[in-house]
Amino acid sequence: xxxxxxxxxxTDALRxxxxxxxxxxxxxxxxxxxxxxxxxxxxxxxEFGEDRVFDTPLAESGIxxxxxxxxxxxxxxxxxxQFFGFVFEVIxxxxxxxxxxxxRSGGVYNAPVTIRSPFGGGVHTxxxxxxxxxxxxxxxxxxxxxxxxxxxxxxxxxxxxIRDNDxxxxxxxxxxxxxxxxxxPEEEYTIELGKADVKREGTDLTIVTYGAMVHESxxxxxxxxxxxxxxxxxxxxxxxxLDIETIIxxxxxxxxxxxxQEAQKQAGIAANVxxxxxxxxxxxxxxxxxxxxxxxxxxxxxxxETVWLPNYTDVIETAKKVLNF
Amino acid sequence: MASKAKKAPFDAVKTLEHIEQQFEMVQILNEQGEVVNEDxxxxxxxxxxxxxxxRMVYTRILDQRSISLNRQGRLGFYAPTxxxxxxxxxxxxxxxxxxxxxxxxxxxxxxxxxGLPLTQAFLFSRGHFKGNQAAKDLNVLSPQIIIGAQYIxxxxxxxxxxxxxxxxxxxxxxxxGGSSQGDFYEGINFAGAFKAPAIFFVQNxxxxxxxxxxxxxxxxxxxxxxxxAGIPGILVDGMDPxxxxxxxxxxRKRAIAGEGPTLIxxxxxxxGPHTMAGDDPTRYRSSEMETEWEKKDPLVRFRKFLEAKGLxxxxxxxxxxxxxxxxxxxxxxxxxxxxxQKVTDLMEIMYEEMPYNLxxxxxxxxxxxxx
Ligand SMILES: Cc1ncc(C[n+]2csc(CCOP(=O)(O)OP(=O)(O)O)c2C)c(N)n1
Numbered sequence: 001x002x003x004x005x006x007x008x009x010x011t012d013a014l015r016x017x018x019x020x021x022x023x024x025x026x027x028x029x030x031x032x033x034x035x036x037x038x039x040x041x042x043x044x045x046x047e048f049g050e051d052r053v054f055d056t057p058l059a060e061s062g063i064x065x066x067x068x069x070x071x072x073x074x075x076x077x078x079x080x081x082q083f084f085g086f087v088f089e090v091i092x093x094x095x096x097x098x099x100x101x102x103x104r105s106g107g108v109y110n111a112p113v114t115i116r117s118p119f120g121g122g123v124h125t126x127x128x129x130x131x132x133x134x135x136x137x138x139x140x141x142x143x144x145x146x147x148x149x150x151x152x153x154x155x156x157x158x159x160x161x162i163r164d165n166d167x168x169x170x171x172x173x174x175x176x177x178x179x180x181x182x183x184x185p186e187e188e189y190t191i192e193l194g195k196a197d198v199k200r201e202g203t204d205l206t207i208v209t210y211g212a213m214v215h216e217s218x219x220x221x222x223x224x225x226x227x228x229x230x231x232x233x234x235x236x237x238x239x240x241x242l243d244i245e246t247i248i249x250x251x252x253x254x255x256x257x258x259x260x261q262e263a264q265k266q267a268g269i270a271a272n273v274x275x276x277x278x279x280x281x282x283x284x285x286x287x288x289x290x291x292x293x294x295x296x297x298x299x300x301x302x303x304x305e306t307v308w309l310p311n312y313t314d315v316i317e318t319a320k321k322v323l324n325f
Numbered sequence: 326m327a328s329k330a331k332k333a334p335f336d337a338v339k340t341l342e343h344i345e346q347q348f349e350m351v352q353i354l355n356e357q358g359e360v361v362n363e364d365x366x367x368x369x370x371x372x373x374x375x376x377x378x379x380r381m382v383y384t385r386i387l388d389q390r391s392i393s394l395n396r397q398g399r400l401g402f403y404a405p406t407x408x409x410x411x412x413x414x415x416x417x418x419x420x421x422x423x424x425x426x427x428x429x430x431x432x433x434x435x436x437x438x439x440g441l442p443l444t445q446a447f448l449f450s451r452g453h454f455k456g457n458q459a460a461k462d463l464n465v466l467s468p469q470i471i472i473g474a475q476y477i478x479x480x481x482x483x484x485x486x487x488x489x490x491x492x493x494x495x496x497x498x499x500x501x502g503g504s505s506q507g508d509f510y511e512g513i514n515f516a517g518a519f520k521a522p523a524i525f526f527v528q529n530x531x532x533x534x535x536x537x538x539x540x541x542x543x544x545x546x547x548x549x550x551x552x553x554a555g556i557p558g559i560l561v562d563g564m565d566p567x568x569x570x571x572x573x574x575x576x577r578k579r580a581i582a583g584e585g586p587t588l589i590x591x592x593x594x595x596x597g598p599h600t601m602a603g604d605d606p607t608r609y610r611s612s613e614m615e616t617e618w619e620k621k622d623p624l625v626r627f628r629k630f631l632e633a634k635g636l637x638x639x640x641x642x643x644x645x646x647x648x649x650x651x652x653x654x655x656x657x658x659x660x661x662x663x664x665x666q667k668v669t670d671l672m673e674i675m676y677e678e679m680p681y682n683l684x685x686x687x688x689x690x691x692x693x694x695x696x
Contacts, residue, residue: 029502033609034535055536057505058472086471089507124452125602126402126430127470266682295668295686297675302401302452303666307693 004184009151013158028080064093084119085128098167099142110165120173124302131299132263138240145240149214151182156191196243202232206250209260210236220315255286265293287325348546353567358629381410386649395601404431405597411623412591415566419573423493427475443656473506483521498526502533513554522580535609551588563591564621594618
């Protein structure tokens, strides 16, 4: 096994699928010679040629529309949107076209497209590079939305996404790209989409989270452990559809839950998880389910982002409110 | 079954050639600083010519200092501008204070020469919201990060100016990459349809990050894209300040006269990396290409032109350099002295009046920030 960063695991997954299936195409802005601005596609054009891995003109709506059309021709496009803040430029292709392909063709056509895109705060990018805009795509029926939190998960989930016949939006948190390494098998493997991972087991409180907040939550859980609280941390991995079974089983065991997201409080991933818990497990609860989220402003210019972003101390604070309710 | 027509319905090759012929590059000064097109010489006084040079030299120093300040960690986001001085500064030189500027992320120099204090440019780079607080009568927006968004907004500002009967134009800039974005086409098309007083610049510096212009479009020039919108397009030597100046003032004159927008492509080069955030131009650019473009340097050619007229000297140039360095030092000091941006500052400007959720969160952050 090799020690890989998340970005290496992603490149590895892309290489695996480019090798496995000649219908897989990787394209986007600067993904060719440059290997992507984060080097996620490093070396792929060299290995697979310009036919399979190519730069596009600078237009996200063009990239999205191209993916729709190539999908109709039987390809499995894996386009890159250079930063997810630019999703507004392509949202018509994603939400109004890709997501509705099965509906619009009465199930005749699939849209086997995997859109990769970096996002996430804490790395001092300019405006609209860091925003957590996953709500835009999770609120659209017809799409699957995946956010890995580790190199191992990234590889297995990305391979699964590319093989999936439905459109998948695969979001990669920039802060996790190179923040740590992990053992990642060199051979291919998949992680089922829609399956959460219990990253840490516990009996007193469930933390439901995803993306970079998995790591803040794990850190918070460790601190809480020192004070005698046993905390379970669930990494959703796929935020649409949710793994309701895992969430509910955990809440029924711990009777207490909080949901942690990097997005603003009003951006409703956490709100949705809370609502599902209320629908399905309200009688197991010993305390209200609270949320940890960023404040309801736009993502701030870089100078204020560290204070703006939720962190493990916010998680501890909210966890204690629920534990001591 | 396909039938064979006796004759092709049109001559595709000829059609394309015909378009290309219309977009020959306008140049006044060649690489040696010699006037090659006397007929186009703008009516600029000696003082104005020197002022144009002064601004270009100042801007080059600002670029050099910004790069080194960025490397020292004293600036944040920065997109180098060296090589684009003729495109940026000479185009701006043809504008009036009443004109609006809607810049892209690389177009900070135009903002500065329009009146944005250097300190604010530095605060913008550092990701401080005060860097974006341009005075309301300055008629500028802060640099746009979303490529192309400024293009369609420019059509809107220009239409507004026209409706108000103001004698002013709206000017915007993007790169060759930006000319592929949907907003680009919508912007020039809308402005054309409304005959709005807009000037659309495409600074064709050959690359969109790593993607060469040839991969951007099959069109031989970007100027010719104007044809589809029914507006005039012109290709200009973007390393020649006099040609850029003339093209801009001509476009401005026609816009003010109610004749509508113009698309101007300036053929130029950026000497530095795309931005200072880890771009490595050696991955996509050859050193031969860089040398080739260094020979076209707008500063060198304009310096030669002015020296031949006895209007420029090393001494003058050094004065400008010293002044720029001094101003930059002062501005950095002021930026350092500006209190750090708080999350509560941001909450205060989010809405005219805070809704319940922000009011609650404001209290929480006020408490956090007081610790
Ligand atoms: C909508 C959008 N897509 C992508 C980007 C990322 N990006 C920033 S600059 C750039 C290349 C721009 O090239 P060009 O328009 O030629 O301008 P130049 O940088 O050469 O001045 C890209 C792809 C962005 N900022 N906005």
